[in-house]
Amino acid sequence: MTKAATISGILFDKDGTLLDYAKSWIPVNYELARIAAAGDEDLSRKLLIAGGMDPDTGYVKPDSLLAAGNTVEIAEGFVGAGAPFTIEALTELFDGLFANSAQLAVAVTDLAQFFATLHARGYWLGVASSDNEASIRATAKRFGFDGYLHYVAGYDSGYGVKPEPGMVLGFCAATGLEPHQVAMVGDNNHDLHMGRSAGTGLTIAVLTGTGSRESLSAASDYCLNDITELVPLFPEAAPARPAA
Structure with a gap:
């Protein structure tokens, strides 16, 4: 057997x-970084890199923060990399984005x-x-x-x-x-x-x-x-x- x-x-x-993942979440990752960077393009790129994603190609490293982290962990990582929010505030923003993203998933x-x-x-x-x-x-x-x-x-x-x-x-x-x-x-x-x-x-x-x-x-x-x-x-x- x-x-x-x-x-x-x-x-x-x-x-x-x-x-x-690529079709559903790469666009969301860009939006995550944009939100967390409060519109600062240079910071947005830095946050994506910290999360394990190449901001130019969209490639996400296996088992990286954006590949495997939960909402709180991603928020913690982005705040640690310079996002101008508290972890709690960023978690709330991310949870809202993720819930809405279900309508765009493939x-x-x-x-x-x-x-x-x-x-x-x-x-x-x-x-x-x-x-x-x-x-x-x-x-x-x-x-x-x-x-x-x-x-x-x-x-x-x-x-x-x-x-x-x-x-x-x-x-x-x-x-x-x-x-x-x-x-x-x-x-x-x-x-x-x-x-x-x-x-x-x-x-x-x-x-x-x-x-x-x-x-x-x-x-x-x-x-x-x-x-x-x-x-x-x-x-x-x-x-x-x-x-x-």
């Missing part, structure tokens, strides 16, 4: 996993159909993101997969932050599953390390975010081009699971 055949629940990261695939397929096979499904919970729910509603989710966790949902294991353990508590029955799917090492620290049965990397096969190979059991490759990986019927 393969490890995939023992999995009953699948927990997904959002940005770079369900959403194409999905990796037809997410409603993708989640419907896995749900019909009997899998417990959840999203755990470093974004705020309101943004996750707005994204799920926009792309029509909110009705298939059993669990949603953002950095502000009370389960801790990545790469701590709390979001995975919260998923287990919500579904009645054990960590070894869960697969964690993400595009950067924060996601994979969270899964490993929680004891998930599988950690699965995808290449629709900022990571590469080289950067993700050590912490992943599988490295897929995108989430659509999960469908043939998992059995057509999930193993027996607790009653809802």
